[in-house]
Amino acid sequence: MACRFLYTPAAALVALLLQAAAASATFPADGGLLSRPAAAALSFEEGYTQLFGDSNLRLHGDGKRVHISLDERTGAGFASQGAYLHGFFSARIKLPSDYAAGVVVAFYMTNGDVYEKTHDELDFEFLGNVRGKEWRVQTNVYGDGSTSVGREERYGLPFDPTQDYHRYAILWTNRTIVFYVDETPIREVVRSEAMGLQFPSKPMSLYATIWDGSSWATSGGRYKVDYKYAPYVAEFDDLLLRGCASSSSSTGACELPEEDYMDSGERSAMERFRARHLTYGYCYDRARYPAPLSECRVGAEAAMYLPSGDRRRRGKRHRRAGAEDSAI
Known part of the structure; x- marks a missing residue:
């Protein structure tokens, strides 16, 4: 059976979801997807299950905040109890x-447990750094097991993600995928x-994990996890599941607005964020892809990137290609 988003102009729909997530609000009753209470109101036991990490996963705030940690013994992770075909997470x-x-915190969607060789995946990967250097955020998109075709992008952030909570979101529809940091599409x-x-x-x-990524x-x-600083604790709050629930016997499609999911202001905000904070783009990686992938539209801005796909540092004229931090 198909489930429906309340038909709202697309940009307004996403804004409504973000606002409701922040307020743990409920949505208008129309008998469809947005009529159900926001999933941020669910306790961990109601919506999620622990994957690994035994005592390295701890619940707070009546089970609505989750702390996962990495130490010398293990990392930790959890996943949604259900699978979803499209939605907002x-x-x-x-x-x-x-x-x-060397520390990696991941917030992502995948079906690798069901489709071992043809899995899909949508990633936020947060990549730790040495003291004095900021965390970096990487997004990636895989489809049908296409792990040999990476669509990674990496960004700096205009804030310190260790000092306060910030919202990271994925909108996934039949025709588009949008990644958000706070309310800004990136x-x-x-x-x-x-x-x-x-x-x-x-x-x-939906999954969340913390683990040792020292090898890459x-x-x-070059820089490994130093466990004298352990435990490394990642805190998750207001986890939101707003998707069409699916099972192995029923994979009904969501009926979503076909119009643009960003208005002109949001699209301008995305372009400003990318101009300032994109530090690696697969579309600019001429070493991996001498001919850019079909969806890439590369223009004059390509001169700002090294053959490795890393952005040139301002004021640095003589740097060997690939000298930027790499997560690939």
Whole structure:
């Protein structure tokens, strides 16, 4: 059975979801997706299940805040109890402070437990760094097991993500994927014929994990996790599940507005964020992709990027290609 979003102009719909997430509000009653109470009101036991980490996962605030930690023994993680085909998924997250090189905190959607060789995935990956260097955020999109075709983008942040909670969100529809930081869209992936099955199209569950990424996460593995600073604790609050529930026997599609999900102001905000904070883009990575992937539209701004896809540092004229921190 298909489920429906309340038909609202698309940009207003997303704003409504973000506002409701912040307020843990309920939505207008129309018998559809937005008629149900916001999932941020669910306790952990009602909406999620622990994946690993035993005592490294702790609940706070009547089970509505989740702390997951990494120490020498293990990391930790949890997942939604159900799978969803399209929707809006978000959490307020506070990252570990101090020295966090090699630490990876992930907030993502995947169906790898069901489709081992043809899985889909939508990622926020938060990459720790040495003291004095900021955390970086990476987004990625996989479809139909296309792990050999990475669509990574990496960004700096205009705030310190260790000092307070900030909201990270994924909007996933049949035709578009939008990543948000707080209420600002930072990336849009539009479905195209050329992408084919590489556009995620199967039901996915929501996951959150913290783990040791020493082999790759900071300067390509140059800096490792230093456990004298452990435990590294990532805090999750206001976890929001606003999707069409799906099961192995029923994969009904969501009926979503077909119009643009961003108005002109939001699109301008996205372009400003990307101009200021995008530090790596797969569309500019000429080493991996001598011919850009079909969805890439590369213009004069490509001169701002090294052949590795990393952004040139301002004022640095003589740097070897690939000298930027790499998470790939």
